[in-house]
Amino acid sequence: MTRLNLVLLLAVMASALYLVNVQYESRRLFTAMERANSEGRRLDTERDRLQVERRAQATPQRVEKLAREKLQMRPATPAITHYVAYSDASASPATSAADGTARAASGRLP
Amino acid sequence: MSRKSIPYTSSPLLASRTPVWRSKLVVALAAIGFTVLAARAVHIQVLANDFYQRQGEVRFARTLALPANRGRIIDRNGLILASSVPAPSIWAIPEDVPRDNPVALKQLAKLLDMPLPSLQRKLENEDKTFVWLKRQVDESVGKQIEALGLKGIYQRKEYRREHPEGEATAHVVGFTNIEDKGQEGIELAFDADLAGRAGSRRVIKDRLGRVVEGVGEQVPPVDGKDIQLSIDSKIQFFAYQKLRDAVTTNKAKAGSVVVIDAITGEILAMANYPSFSPDDRSGLTGEQLRNRALTDVFEPGSTMKPITVAMALEAGRVKPQTLIETGPGRFSIGGFTIRDTHDYGALTVEGVIQKSSNVGALKIAQKMSPHEMWNTFTALGYGQKPQLQFPGAVTGRLRPWKTWKPVEQATMAYGYGLSASLFQMAHSYTAFAHDGSLIPATIIKSPEPAIGVPVFSAQNAAAIRKMLQMAAGPGGTGQRAQTIGYSVGGKSGTAHKQVGKGYATNKYRAWFTGMAPIDKPRIVVAVMIDEPSAGKYFGGEVAAPVFSETVQQALRLMGVTPDMAVKPQIVTAVEESL
Numbered sequence: 001m002t003r004l005n006l007v008l009l010l011a012v013m014a015s016a017l018y019l020v021n022v023q024y025e026s027r028r029l030f031t032a033m034e035r036a037n038s039e040g041r042r043l044d045t046e047r048d049r050l051q052v053e054r055r056a057q058a059t060p061q062r063v064e065k066l067a068r069e070k071l072q073m074r075p076a077t078p079a080i081t082h083y084v085a086y087s088d089a090s091a092s093p094a095t096s097a098a099d100g101t102a103r104a105a106s107g108r109l110p
Numbered sequence: 111m112s113r114k115s116i117p118y119t120s121s122p123l124l125a126s127r128t129p130v131w132r133s134k135l136v137v138a139l140a141a142i143g144f145t146v147l148a149a150r151a152v153h154i155q156v157l158a159n160d161f162y163q164r165q166g167e168v169r170f171a172r173t174l175a176l177p178a179n180r181g182r183i184i185d186r187n188g189l190i191l192a193s194s195v196p197a198p199s200i201w202a203i204p205e206d207v208p209r210d211n212p213v214a215l216k217q218l219a220k221l222l223d224m225p226l227p228s229l230q231r232k233l234e235n236e237d238k239t240f241v242w243l244k245r246q247v248d249e250s251v252g253k254q255i256e257a258l259g260l261k262g263i264y265q266r267k268e269y270r271r272e273h274p275e276g277e278a279t280a281h282v283v284g285f286t287n288i289e290d291k292g293q294e295g296i297e298l299a300f301d302a303d304l305a306g307r308a309g310s311r312r313v314i315k316d317r318l319g320r321v322v323e324g325v326g327e328q329v330p331p332v333d334g335k336d337i338q339l340s341i342d343s344k345i346q347f348f349a350y351q352k353l354r355d356a357v358t359t360n361k362a363k364a365g366s367v368v369v370i371d372a373i374t375g376e377i378l379a380m381a382n383y384p385s386f387s388p389d390d391r392s393g394l395t396g397e398q399l400r401n402r403a404l405t406d407v408f409e410p411g412s413t414m415k416p417i418t419v420a421m422a423l424e425a426g427r428v429k430p431q432t433l434i435e436t437g438p439g440r441f442s443i444g445g446f447t448i449r450d451t452h453d454y455g456a457l458t459v460e461g462v463i464q465k466s467s468n469v470g471a472l473k474i475a476q477k478m479s480p481h482e483m484w485n486t487f488t489a490l491g492y493g494q495k496p497q498l499q500f501p502g503a504v505t506g507r508l509r510p511w512k513t514w515k516p517v518e519q520a521t522m523a524y525g526y527g528l529s530a531s532l533f534q535m536a537h538s539y540t541a542f543a544h545d546g547s548l549i550p551a552t553i554i555k556s557p558e559p560a561i562g563v564p565v566f567s568a569q570n571a572a573a574i575r576k577m578l579q580m581a582a583g584p585g586g587t588g589q590r591a592q593t594i595g596y597s598v599g600g601k602s603g604t605a606h607k608q609v610g611k612g613y614a615t616n617k618y619r620a621w622f623t624g625m626a627p628i629d630k631p632r633i634v635v636a637v638m639i640d641e642p643s644a645g646k647y648f649g650g651e652v653a654a655p656v657f658s659e660t661v662q663q664a665l666r667l668m669g670v671t672p673d674m675a676v677k678p679q680i681v682t683a684v685e686e687s688l
Contacts, residue, residue, distance in 0.1 A: 027322060034321055045196050048179075049249070055190040056274040060347035077662070079594050079676060 171314050171325050178306030180269065181334030183283055183296055185343040186376070186555045190274055192283050192297065192388075194290075197270035198252035200243040204233045206262030214260055221255055222247070245288055246270045271297075275343055277385040278350040281401040282341055282553070285388045295401070296337060296553070298501050306334035338555045340376030345369060348663045350381035353637070356656045357383050360642035366403040367638075367656065368536040369664055372543035372631040375551050375560035378664065380404075380533070402638075404496070404503045407529040411603035412587075412649075413623050414525035415471045416574050417538065418478075419459055421486040423570045427477040430573050432459050436469040444517030448472055448524075463577040463601070464586045468524045475523030483522065484511035489565045490538035490548055492530050500553050506530040525603070535623050536636035542578070543631035546571035575599055579628045582654075591624055591654035593662040595672030600624015600635075600657065602649030607641065617641050622653035626661045627673045635660050 056062075067073040154162065183192040200222065208214075219226040222244045232241050246268055247255075256265065271286050273279070284295020292301035311328030313321045349367040357365045369379035386398040400406065422428045439453030450467050462470030475483065488494060493508025507529045514522070521527045530538075533551075540562075541548040547562030566574075578599030582588040588602040602622045606613035621638040625631035637653040637660070646652055 030323055031320075048193060049195045052190055052193045052195055052272050052274060055193075056272070059274050059276070060344055061276065061278070064351075077594050081676075 167325075171312050173310050173312050174321075176309035176311060176328070176331040178308050178331040179333045180271075180286075180290060181304040181306065182336045183304070184336055184338050185279075185341050185346075186339065186378075187342065188338070189343050191279055191339065191341070191343065192271050192273050194269040195272050196249050197246035197268055198249065198265040199245040199268045200247060200252070200255060201264055201266060202233060202241050202243050203239055203262045203264075204241055205236045205239075207233050208261055211260075214258055217258060218255065218260060218263070221251055221258075271388070273388040275347070276387050276389070278347045278381060279341065279343065280385045280388045281382050281399075281403075282339070282346075282380050283388065285391065294399070294501070296339065296500070299499050300337050304334040304337060307332040340371070340374075340378065340553055340555045341380070342378045342667065344667050345660075345664045346379040346381055348667075349379040349660050350383065350385070352656050352659045352663075353381055354383050356639060356652065359644065360639060360646065360652050361644040362639045362652075363641040364397070364402060365637070365639045365656075366406070366532050367660060368403050368533050368636045369660065370536050370540055370551055370634045372540055372549075372625060372634050373559050374557060375540065375549040375562075376556060377551055377553050378633065379660075401502060402640075403532045404498075404500065405531065406640075407504055407506050407531050408619055408638075409526045409528065409605060409608075410492075410530050410535055411525040411605045411621075412466050413535050413539075413601050413603050413621070414523070414528075415463055415466065416542065416578060416601055417486065417490065418471050418475050418483075418523045419463060419577065420542070420566050420570055420574050421482065422459075422474045422477055423573060424486075424566050425478060425482060428459050428474060430458065430460050430577070433457070434459060434462055434467075434470045434473050436462070436467045436473070439469065441469045441472055441520075443472075443520050444515060446517055448520065460577050460580060463574075464580040464583075466581070466587050466601070471524040472520045475519060480511040480514045480519050483519065484508070484514075486565065487522075487528065489563065490541055491534050492528060492538065496531075496533060496537065497550055498533075498553060503533065504531055506534055526605075532621070532636050532638045535621075536634050539623050539625060539634045539636070541565045542571050542574050543625045543634050544571075575625070575628050575631070578624060582624060587648075587650045588622060588624070588654045588657075590650060591622060591657045591661075593626065593658050593665075595674055595676045596626050596661060596665050596670070597628040597674050598624055598626040598658070598661055599628040600654075602654055604647060604649045617643075618647040620647055620649040620652040622649050622657045624657055624661075626665060627670065629673065632668060632670055633661065633664055635664070 180194045182190055182194075185191055215229065216226055219229045222229065224244070229243070232243060235241070243263070252265055255263065269290060271290075273283060273285075275283070282295055284292060284297040284299075286292050286297050290305070292298035292304065297304065309329040309331035312325045314323040314325055316322045349369060353365045353367050356362070365383045367379060367381045368377070370376070371378050380401070380403050382400070382402045384398045386394055419428070423430070428434075433456050435456050436450060437453050437455045439450045441448045448468050450465075450469050452465075454461070454465050454467055454470070457465060457467060457470050459470075459474065461467075462474065487508055493506055495505045496503040509518075509528070518527045537551050538548070540551070544560075544562055545568040546566035547564045549560035549562035552560075576599075578601060579597060580586055580599075581602075582591045582598050582600050588600055591598055591600050591602075600623055602620075604618055604620050606615065607617040607619050608614075609617065619638065619640055620642055621636065623634075623636040625634045635657055637656045639652045639656070642652045
């Protein structure tokens with residue numbers, strides 16, 4: 001009878017130790033998951049913030065300022081006509097209307 | 111030890127005559143007492159243990175609120191107009207802040223951008239357990255404050271709206287207050303959609319406040335929806351810039367521009383000057399905050415003449431070539447004299463629009479009844495609240511037709527006696543642009559062609575467009591509205607500003623409403639300049655150039671091919687092999 005008691009006692013102790021182990025594992029995994037979640041959220045907000053910053057770098061105000069000052073560009077109007085000559089023999093007939101009428105008017109190119 | 115002891119059981123004292131039932135009763139009572147305890151124990155532990163379990167849980171479980179991200183506001187091409195960025199708020203427990211480190215406190219004051227005495231004043235009341243030091247600072251500043259490592263200074267995570275476009279779209283996008291609730295503009299109109307819904311989760315926290323275990327289900331937060339506007343930020347910026355330049359050049363008080371897509375009814379641009387920077391709202395004036403295109407009303411003036419002519423054409427009272435006698439350039443009615451700038455003699459109906467003759471418009475209107483005029487004005491949106499998902503749009507004023515006196519019917523023909531906002535004027539002209547149907551305007555992106563309410567026939571709308579083109583052409587009042595490559599049409603307007611009950615003699619308002627290209631209009635543009643005081647004040651001189659530049663850029667950005675022959679001004683030739 002005492003052997004049975006002893007066996008049962010050992011079983012209870014083993015089960016208790018296993019329970020403690022499982023609880024510890026679960027807490028550890030939980031904190032790891034929490035940390036990963038908050039890292040994910042932090043990266044999400046970081047990505048949003050960077051998108052806003054990227055957009056701020058490309059606003060029309062800034063683009064125009066840089067184009068005028070650094071790149072010395074000026075706005076284009078339809079009044080500026082730019083002839084382009086094809087040196088390729090098999091020239092495609094599709095050309096822009098402005099070029100077409102202008103070419104016909106000036107008789108420059110076939 | 112030898113003692114004479116009486117065996118217990120045979121002591122004569124104990125051979126009492128107490129009846130047996132008395133001892134049995136005591137035993138029974140004790141048994142009942144134990145049964146009651148056992149039953150109570152069973153009741154608490156097994157049957158009704160919820161209450162106690164809940165009470166126990168309350169002691170260690172907490173409900174955390176999961177905040178929802180506020181949605182973004184983006185333009186029709188997906189570019190960000192407003193977005194939330196993290197901005198920590200700094201708070202302190204004055205008692206815990208160490209006093210013996212003045213260097214660190216001075217650094218903190220410099221980072222918070224406040225003078226050291228005011229920081230010390232905030233920290234001196236030691237009874238308070240929570241004092242805001244500064245709300246919503248930049249994230250980088252927050253990191254530097256954390257690096258200082260001062261005891262008693264803590265941070266709370268909050269969010270702040272950033273507006274990359276700044277002034278140009280400030281009136282449309284609006285702004286939020288410190289609690290992240292929309293106050294103006296789209297932020298207010300769509301606050302419920304943008305805010306989303308906070309979620310919650312129940313967790314167990316340990317003594318130090320760290321989350322240890324999740325308990326039960328979590329309600330995920332519903333992030334705010336992104337709102338996509340119909341505004342094109344490039345057209346908006348360009349319109350704002352040209353408006354700003356025109357207001358500055360003409361030394362005017364203010365101005366507005368509205369661009370509406372004539373096919374879909376989308377508002378492509380709505381810009382006002384003066385404007386403000388939504389990110390830095392300290393020191394704002396009411397002048398800067400008003401979305402004038404929607405909130406400022408004025409008498410539409412000459413803009414109504416095409417509408418008067420259109421309703422007469424629609425009712426069959428005139429034809430485009432009908433002659434109207436406008437000589438000698440003035441007309442008396444009801445004790446008032448209405449004048450033209452010149453004596454134009456006999457004009458066709460087309461000429462009435464081209465020369466902008468008040469007398470001509472008056473005579474055309476007299477062929478209509480007040481009821482008919484009122485019906486057409488109302489059908490075009492005058493005196494009606496704009497059906498726009500935007501706060502603060504005003505109704506304007508159009509009095510009921512039964513109260514019109516004959517002189518009022520006459521003045522309404524050329525746009526006095528009723529008032530409307532710039533948006534209402536632009537919106538009413540979409541009827542001419544959309545083959546006679548007034549299409550609903552929308553601030554939210556909706557690329558399908560709009561279905562409108564027919565007000566005029568397509569034929570009459572085309573006739574009016576021809577007259578508008580004549581008004582913006584040689585011989586008309588709006589020649590400076592012409593562009594390079596695109597045909598335009600429109601009506602200019604100039605008026606004295608109202609001061610009290612009368613009109614100021616040298617304060618003017620100038621505007622221009624038109625559309626382009628004139629055959630199949632893609633956009634309707636309206637420009638208003640308030641109080642130009644640099645010499646020029648006519649609508650055709652002050653507002654028409656802004657119209658011209660806005661139309662040029664807007665149609666180029668929309669990829670509309672030029673429909674007029676363009677005379678080359680700068681010609682270069684390049685040899686290229688492709």
